[in-house]
Amino acid sequence: DGGITQSPKYLFRKEGQNVTLSCEQNLNHDAMYWYRQDPGQGLRLIYYSQIVNDFQKGDIAEGYSVSREKKESFPLTVTSAQKNPTAFYLCATADRGTGYEQYFGPGTRLTVT
Amino acid sequence: AQKITQTQPGMFVQEKEAVTLDCTYDTSDPSYGLFWYKQPSSGEMIFLIYQGSYDQQNATEGRYSLNFQKARKSANLVISASQLGDSAMYFCAMRRYGNQFYFGTGTSLTVIP
Numbered sequence: 001d002g003g004i005t006q007s008p009k010y011l012f013r014k015e016g017q018n019v020t021l022s023c024e025q026n027l028n029h030d031a032m033y034w035y036r037q038d039p040g041q042g043l044r045l046i047y048y049s050q051i052v053n054d055f056q057k058g059d060i061a062e063g064y065s066v067s068r069e070k071k072e073s074f075p076l077t078v079t080s081a082q083k084n085p086t087a088f089y090l091c092a093t094a095d096r097g098t099g100y101e102q103y104f105g106p107g108t109r110l111t112v113t
Numbered sequence: 114a115q116k117i118t119q120t121q122p123g124m125f126v127q128e129k130e131a132v133t134l135d136c137t138y139d140t141s142d143p144s145y146g147l148f149w150y151k152q153p154s155s156g157e158m159i160f161l162i163y164q165g166s167y168d169q170q171n172a173t174e175g176r177y178s179l180n181f182q183k184a185r186k187s188a189n190l191v192i193s194a195s196q197l198g199d200s201a202m203y204f205c206a207m208r209r210y211g212n213q214f215y216f217g218t219g220t221s222l223t224v225i226p
Contacts, residue, residue, distance in 0.1 A: 041218065041219075042218040042219050043216040045213075088156055090158065099146050100146075100208075101163055102148075102160075104157065104158035106156070
């Protein structure tokens, strides 16, 4: 099946710990994105990558880090520097061209206590 | 600067009636894409409809249509014959050259039986 996998669906961590969220795709899309969504809010862009070994900061990159070593994978690390990490995290991919929509993974709900 | 504006935080519609969700956008690019997504309470993002900036006709997909008024920079979503399953958050998004997507803050739609 073609699609985007995010794991785990629910993640619980203690404050002060780094945590890595997984995002894997087999759609052969070049561009990958990470968004954060807080309850009742819209999507805010954390990082995006248009090609392997390259990525750009989005609007709220502080306290997060990413890597893009393979086309299929774009993991997001939430570091202890992120002040309010509890949120819903969505990974997305897109093909080239303005006419193509983003495809979204099922999301990971991270709770930090 | 806010590039996508959704001014209706919440909307109610009677079952089987039509409803319009508003979206305005801001860009000076000649080529761009406009999208609508639905997000049920499960959190998944479902692509609904796409409108290209050069498209002469309004996009339609089943019960969804996009009322595109380029001069006014508006891309309203019209849902006809509302169903209970249409209750969800709806997000308007724009894709610009460079693979960047911009999302509005969303509109929560509740369909009343």
